[in-house]
Amino acid sequence: MTDAPARRGFWKLLMMWIVWGGPTKPGPAWILVGGMAAGMILGALFIMRFQQVEVVERVRTYIFGDKSLELPKPVTPPPPGMAWVKALTTAYCPCVICCEKEHQDWKTSTNRDIRIHPYGIASAHKLVPPGIWLDIPGYGHAMVDDTGGAMRQDAQRGIVHLDLRFEEHQVARRWGRRWTWIALPIDSGAAKLQPEPETTH
Structure with missing residues (x-):
């Protein structure tokens, strides 16, 4: 009977290792989370580049000054x-x-x-x-x-x-x-x- 909790703990740790990975190798969950984060960052950059050109221009002007030709x-x-x-x-x-x-x-x-x-x-x-x-x-x-x-x-x-x-x-x-x-x-x-x-x- 005393081995049952140990076996349950072992299987729980094994499942956590499969999902989250070990100290040297990420598991599928980490890969999924990392992929989602990378997708969100790329999506934000895409929006800033192609949909909010005016916002980027205003930030550039604020930092570097107005470089307009006069x-x-x-x-x-x-x-x-x-x-x-x-x-x-x-x-x-x-x-x-x-x-x-x-x-x-x-x-x-x-x-x-x-x-x-x-x-x-x-x-x-x-x-x-x-x-x-x-x-x-x-x-x-x-x-x-x-x-x-x-x-x-x-x-x-x-x-x-x-x-x-x-x-x-x-x-x-x-x-x-x-x-x-x-x-x-x-x-x-x-x-x-x-x-x-x-x-x-």
Whole structure:
């Protein structure tokens, strides 16, 4: 009778060793736990890399400072009825990474078909109204035909933010963040901003 508890203890230790392993060899349970932990870490990194690019960019900017390219103000006067306005330009494409959800109807906020008009500009419409054409250094001549939350948030801080639309994601990524001077109508909200917006976030 005295051997029964010992046998039960032996089998219990044996099962624990099979499940959790010994001091030099992990058991299946440890392998399962380790695999789940590795999967969670990789999943978090995937989300940060492909779904939360803006969060990563803000952390990088906070640690290392704003590394945005900044172009000098033009030395020539703007066209009649226009004013030079400093603006932050970023870039996007109609993919799920840039737009959170893919443009299923292929329409901008002003109902413009991006399959016909692949290039365009998103802005906070209270600062830069839709329908006007702008010349963006390095980008070209394009219409303001869209808007976005980042543009509207920056507008509340006195920053003119223009998001330039590209056809391909990698091309948009290469654009990065650029501060530049753009000729805008003198009666636009952006031209009336005083003082000039800061160049750092």
